Amino acid sequence: MTHSGATASDSGATYVFAVCRDGGSHGASVSGLPGMPDGGTVRVLPAGALSAVVQTVPAADYTDDVWQTRLTDRQALETYARAHHAVVSAVSAGGATVPLPLATLYHDDGRVRRTLTEEAGRFHTALRRVAQHSEWGVKVYAVDEPVSAPSRPTPAAGRAPIAPGAGLAYLNRKRGIQERRERRREQALHIAESVDAELQQLAAASRKLRSALPDDQDPRRVQVLNATYLVAEHRAAEFAALAGVLEERTGTRIELSGPWVPYSFVSEV
Incomplete structure (x- = not known):
């Protein structure tokens, strides 16, 4: 205020x-x-x-x-x-x-x-x-595929104790799952950076915003980019078309919103 x-x-x-x-x-x-x-x-x-x-x-x-x-x-x-x-x-x-x-x-x-x-x-x-520009919002979502957690080895009733090394194998499987999840996350962030870089080429200015938490209805839906772009009116159709091309190319979900009054690009002047 x-x-x-x-x-x-x-x-x-x-x-x-x-x-x-x-x-x-x-x-x-x-x-x-x-x-x-x-x-x-x-x-x-x-x-x-x-x-x-x-x-x-x-x-x-x-x-x-x-x-x-x-x-x-x-x-x-x-x-x-x-x-x-x-x-x-x-x-x-x-x-x-x-x-x-x-x-x-x-x-x-x-x-x-x-x-x-x-x-x-x-x-x-x-x-x-x-002047003759509008603001466009872009959100990029990646789907984090669920990975089944490895079951902890436990001896069955009346069976012999767990073989030596079974606990280590369990820890290694658990570590492998975490590493795969981190690699997917890094890949998604890399895709988001590439999407942002290409969209910036058509924009006069851009700002990255804080990404939202995972969707409550679909926790696998992870937002990896939340950005806004100042786009000349004569490039708006080209900008929207590029967002569609990038969605198809990257396999991510790209949500485009706008055109808006450029609130995000006047306070910093």
Whole structure:
């Protein structure tokens, strides 16, 4: 959550969804959008060569304490996140857009204009970077084939004791299973690296994200790559086709999602 001087005692604060170059092509795109619950009209706030898409909201509903409570309420958090994303998506349809994080709040419109003026260089750099680009997510899954664990040698009732060396043979079989599992894991990670390398050739930028834990419904389904790519719009079809080719070539499962507003590629500018 980003605050810039808003306090609970204020009657209203300015919520900022996104920053764009000018308001001429964005006013119509946000007209009629509800925005955040209990907020005013979603509008475009000009500031020189830049504009912010904003909404006046009750400041008391966006204090740190209130928002921390909201973060623990999954349904409420989803409501606010969807409202934020709906506005950002509408703005991005009108041109290059820098989406701001959920719950970016300023004391008033004047503070927003001041920020856009003071940080104009950074915003223009980000806008140039994402212009006519979208974000695509790629997840690569490998299947870890189950390996039967070796049975521990035990003497049957009335039989002679276990022959010498049987315990060592059991340990060797167990070690061999672990080594095969590790080799498969290394092979899957190598495939993931090769998939990432080829996709990067079609992308303007990329970021690796934390991989998820094994699927509860299928624990053999292991995620070996979770990445996001900034792709020019004219290369989107080529990027999607390459993902399909790589899936067939590598024998892994590749999940492609997008195009999205490039949230992941503006914060680092």
